[in-house]
Every structure is written in C-alpha cells, then in structure tokens.
Amino acid sequence: MTIKKFQGKTEEEATLKAKQEFGAGTVIMNVKEVKPKGFFKAFKNSTYEVTAAVEENERAVAIKTPEIPKPGKIDISADEDIQIPKPEETKKNDSVAVENMWASLEEKMKNESKKEIAVENNLEEKLESLQNFLEKKLAPEETKEEEPQEVPEDEGFKFMKMIYSILLENEVDEKYVNQIMDEVETVRKNGSSVDHMLSSIYQKMILKFGQPQPIELTESKPKLVFFVGPTGVGKTTTIAKIASRFKVEKGKKVALLTADTYRIAAAEQLRTYANILDTPIKVIYSAEELNDTLQEWKDYDLVLVDTAGLSHKNEEQRNDIKNLISGVSEEYEKEIYLVLSATTKYRDLKEIVDAYKAEFEFKLIFTKLDETSCYGNILNMKLYTGADLSYVTCGQNVPEDIEVFNMQKNVKILLGGK
Ligand SMILES: Nc1nc2c(ncn2[C@@H]2O[C@H](COP(=O)(O)OP(=O)(O)OP(=O)(O)O)[C@@H](O)[C@H]2O)c(=O)[nH]1
Numbered sequence: 134m135t136i137k138k139f140q141g142k143t144e145e146e147a148t149l150k151a152k153q154e155f156g157a158g159t160v161i162m163n164v165k166e167v168k169p170k171g172f173f174k175a176f177k178n179s180t181y182e183v184t185a186a187v188e189e190n191e192r193a194v195a196i197k198t199p200e201i202p203k204p205g206k207i208d209i210s211a212d213e214d215i216q217i218p219k220p221e222e223t224k225k226n227d228s229v230a231v232e233n234m235w236a237s238l239e240e241k242m243k244n245e246s247k248k249e250i251a252v253e254n255n256l257e258e259k260l261e262s263l264q265n266f267l268e269k270k271l272a273p274e275e276t277k278e279e280e281p282q283e284v285p286e287d288e289g290f291k292f293m294k295m296i297y298s299i300l301l302e303n304e305v306d307e308k309y310v311n312q313i314m315d316e317v318e319t320v321r322k323n324g325s326s327v328d329h330m331l332s333s334i335y336q337k338m339i340l341k342f343g344q345p346q347p348i349e350l351t352e353s354k355p356k357l358v359f360f361v362g363p364t365g366v367g368k369t370t371t372i373a374k375i376a377s378r379f380k381v382e383k384g385k386k387v388a389l390l391t392a393d394t395y396r397i398a399a400a401e402q403l404r405t406y407a408n409i410l411d412t413p414i415k416v417i418y419s420a421e422e423l424n425d426t427l428q429e430w431k432d433y434d435l436v437l438v439d440t441a442g443l444s445h446k447n448e449e450q451r452n453d454i455k456n457l458i459s460g461v462s463e464e465y466e467k468e469i470y471l472v473l474s475a476t477t478k479y480r481d482l483k484e485i486v487d488a489y490k491a492e493f494e495f496k497l498i499f500t501k502l503d504e505t506s507c508y509g510n511i512l513n514m515k516l517y518t519g520a521d522l523s524y525v526t527c528g529q530n531v532p533e534d535i536e537v538f539n540m541q542k543n544v545k546i547l548l549g550g551k
Pocket residue numbers: 363364365366367368369370371393399440441442443500501502503504526527528529534
C-alpha cells in the first residue's frame with residue numbers, strides 16, 4: 134500500500150490530483166484544511182491537503198505512473214484528537230487473555246520507545262497506553278524511519294487480538310470483525326510491521342464504509358427527497374436541518390411537503406420549521422396531489438418530503454408510502470433516505486432495514502449519535518444493506534447538529550480513538 138498527501142486550492146482539486154495519480158482504487162484517508170499563516174494571512178485563502186492511499190495491485194490501473202514513495206512509509210494525518218474512553222465508560226473485560234494482550238502491548242511500546250514506562254496493572258493505564266500507541270501510529274510522520282520494521286510474528290498477532298477486542302467492544306458484528314481480521318491476517322503473514330498492519334486496517338475499514346452520498350441537486354428541477362423510517366428517530370428534525378443547509382448556507386430554493394397525515398401535530402411541527410426558514414410547505418394526501426404541487430414548484434431546487442414514522446411491522450402503512458413514492462411522475466428525480474437511530478439495537482435495525490429493503494432503494498442517515506458511544510452499528514448496517522451512508526446527526530439543535538458522514542473520524546473511533 135502507498136500513502137501520500139496531495140495539496141489543492143479546494144478539497145475537490147486535491148482529491149482529483151490523488152485520483153489522477155493513484156487511479157480508480159484511491160482511498161481518501163484524511164482531508165485537512167490548511168489555514169494561511171503569516172502577516173498577509175487575512176488576504177489568503179485556505180488550501181486543502183488530502184491524504185490518499187492505494188493498494189499496489191489497484192495502482193496498476195492508475196491514469197499515469199507517479200513517483201512512488203518508499204515502501205512502508207506511513208503518512209496518515211489525523212486532525213481529531215484520539216482519546217480512549219475512560220474505563221468507567223468501557224466494558225470491563227477481566228479475562229486473562231485480554232490482560233495478557235494489554236501487558237504485551239505495553240511491553241512492545243516500552244521496547245519501541247526505549248523509555249521506561251511504569252506499568253501499573255490497572256485498566257486506565259492500559260487504555261492510556263493504547264491511546265498513545267494509536268496516536269503515534271495515526272499521527273503525521275515527519276521523522277519515522279523509511280523502511281518498515283519487521284516484527285516477530287507473535288507481536289503482530291497480539292496487535293490483531295487487541296484490535297479485534299476493540300472492534301467487538303464497539304459492537305461491530307463479530308462476522309464483520311472476522312472479515313476485517315482475515316484481510317489483515319494476510320498482511321501480518323507477510324511479516325509486515327505493526328505500522329503497516331494498522332494502516333491496512335484503517336484503509337480497509339474506510340473502504341468498507343464507502344464514500345458518503347449526501348443530497349446532490351440535479352439539472353431537472355425540483356429534486357425530490359423522501360425521508361422514511363421508524364417513529365421518533367428524528368426524520369422531521371433532520372429535514373429541518375437539511376433544508377436550512379441548502380437554503381441558508383447554499384442559497385437554494387427549498388420547499389417542504391409532509392405526507393404525515395396520521396398525527397395532527399406532525400404537520401404543525403414541520404410548518405414551524407418552514408415558517409422559520411421561510412419556505413413553502415404543503416400537506417399531501419396522494420401521489421396526484423404530490424405531482425400537482427411539484428408542477429407549481431418547478432423552479433425550486435429541492436423538495437423534501439416528510440413521511441409518517443411507522444413500525445416496520447406495519448405493512449399497510451409502508452404500502453401507503455410505497456404507493457406515494459411510486460406514484461411520482463417520471464419527470465422528477467427522486468431519492469429515498471432511510472433514517473435510523475444509532476441508539477437502536479442491532480437486531481431491531483436488521484428487522485427494520487429488511488422491511489424497507491424489500492420495497493425501496495435507499496441511502497442511510499444515522500441520528501442521535503450523541504446518545505450512544507458505540508458506533509459499530511453504523512458499519513454493521515452499511516455492510517448488511519450495502520446502501521450508501523449520507524448524513525449523521527448528533528443533537529437536537531437545528532440546524533447545527535448534522536454533518537456528512539465522516540469515514541476517517543468513524544474509523545478512528547471504532548479503532549479506539551475519539
Ligand atoms: N439527542 C438527539 N435527539 C434528536 C436527534 N435528532 C432528533 N432528535 C430528537 O428526537 C425527537 C423526535 O424527533 P422527530 O424529528 O420528531 O422524529 P420523527 O422521526 O420525525 O418522529 P415521528 O414523525 O413521530 O415518526 C425530538 O425530540 C428531536 O429533538 C439527534 O441527533 N440527537
């Protein structure tokens with residue numbers, strides 16, 4: 134695997150440079166805004182630095198052959214602080230095997246840094262050690278040695294066990310943890326360094342999450358976006374956040390529709406947001422009404438459609454939504470976003486997506502990330518459905534608490550960072 138940084142005036146320009154050099158297999162591992170420095174900084178714009186990676190076999194299809202950095206050089210920048218959850222937040226695992234693993238990790242770090250680290254046999258110290266370890270491995274590398282350092286086989290194995298238990302603690306399905314481990318095992322068997330193994334896991338997990346797919350406006354107007362999902366997950370609040378992004382931040386013409394005619398208060402809730410944002414809003418009862426309204430709103434860029442929250446077990450209600458969506462005139466481009474809460478149990482999430490998967494092609498939005506510290510279900514659902522991720526929300530504040538899903542940040546969290 135080769136990892137390299139690319140600079141550009143915009144994130145897109147830097148990404149394009151990476152793709153031109155690395156080809157179709159390019160994985161964007163980190164994006165950093167570089168603020169101007171110096172006396173004239175007020176007159177300069179920020180530039181962007183993209184850290185990209187490519188597997189050597191993928192690189193064969195690159196558009197042009199670039200200068201290849203020395204093998205084994207790890208150059209991952211991590212903007213976010215990596216912190217390990219405090220022990221009280223962490224599921225305590227007293228098994229002898231895990232104790233041994235932590236002990237060996239500390240041993241490795243002691244040897245690596247040639248420093249005397251006082252080892253106290255408590256979990257907090259062990260977690261801190263891991264934090265330092267990961268920070269060191271994920272930090273930008275100016276001074277790191279160029280040649281990969283070969284490690285004895287059992288050291289790589291212990292490292293893999295450590296990552297294995299961190300992923301399980303973060304509630305990644307064991308099936309997917311095993312898949313990741315199988316892929317990294319190949320790297321370990323080739324006698325790679327721990328550096329290389331970690332960056333390989335990082336890259337493979339980023340690939341598993343895939344590029345997020347937020348709403349893109351189209352030439353044909355208006356773009357129609359439906360929000361469906363279980364009750365109370367945050368569909369209406371998320372619509373208000375997205376409407377504000379497009380209207381206030383991007384200056385687009387946005388209108389709102391609600392097909393939630395089951396609850397009287399539902400339309401009022403959306404109307405309140407529409408009033409604040411000064412966007413039109415209508416309640417619709419049928420596909421015909423929906424098409425008529427879209428005719429009136431032909432000069433709007435984006436129409437967001439709220440639907441009634443429903444139990445995934447309620448087939449009748451789901452059919453109503455299905456009929457509404459399938460009744461939309463062909464001339465409009467439409468998309469469906471399935472809104473899920475990050476606090477829902479894995480088993481329930483699987484049942485929910487099973488019910489929707491049978492009827493719709495959708496992208497995923499995860500809400501309420503602020504109410505959980507386990508993000509494993511985001512990866513689980515991505516892999517279970519194969520659907521693209523898009524936005525995540527992390528609080529009740531409209532419009533602030535929403536962002537496009539950040540693969541790099543989430544992989545770091547799943548590997549024990551913060
Ligand atoms: N903590 C937290 N709360 C959220 C988030 N998003 C929405 N909520 C809250 O979740 C509750 C339900 O939000 P709604 O937007 O009404 O959910 P809904 O899916 O439209 O609900 P129904 O229409 O009844 O199915 C509200 O109290 C929101 O403020 C989030 O990201 N974090």
